[in-house]
Amino acid sequence: MLRGLGELESTIMDRMWARRRPASVRDVLEDLRQERTIAYTTVMTVMDKLHTKGLLRRRPVGRAYVYEPIASKEAYTADLMRSALADSGNQAATLVHFLERLTAEEAAALEAALQVFPHRGGQA
Structure with a gap:
């Protein structure tokens, strides 16, 4: 059974779908910080959870990961x-x-x- 996303998960996925290109946690963080105060570790944890849920794929780039949506x-x-x-x-x-x-x-x-x-x- 698929479940809907939490508020921050949904916001991050909307940003990822809108980007239409891979993004690092830092990229998403900078985008989110235009509208709210949020910690790097919070964004990293949520993006990791979205990866675990099968919504984002990731690949290592240097010491970080770059993420992109699995599906539209x-x-x-x-x-x-x-x-x-x-x-x-x-x-x-x-x-x-x-x-x-x-x-x-x-x-x-x-x-x-x-x-x-x-x-x-x-x-x-």
């Missing part, structure tokens, strides 16, 4: 949605409730996505 934000969000649906107990009812809550813009995006993605004939 959209792919991560899709995995969260799929996990929530799988855990719902009643997938049909969950989908109905989901569809009832869509805005007109979200419904249009869903319709466009269904046009792009071919029907799989009941395959999962």
Whole structure:
């Protein structure tokens, strides 16, 4: 089961997805410090946890690591949605409730996505 991210994990992942290139803890720290006071060790610990969770990959560069997202934000969000649906107990009812809550813009995006993605004939 996938779980959502904590507030700082989410902020760091949003920064990593927006960067679109590898980043060190120091890079992320400097970015975060534009909006808040935060310790290097805090950012390092959270990025290590995101690596352990399989959201960031890392490679050594000198005495530090450089991190990058494993998947796009959209792919991560899709995995969260799929996990929530799988855990719902009643997938049909969950989908109905989901569809009832869509805005007109979200419904249009869903319709466009269904046009792009071919029907799989009941395959999962």
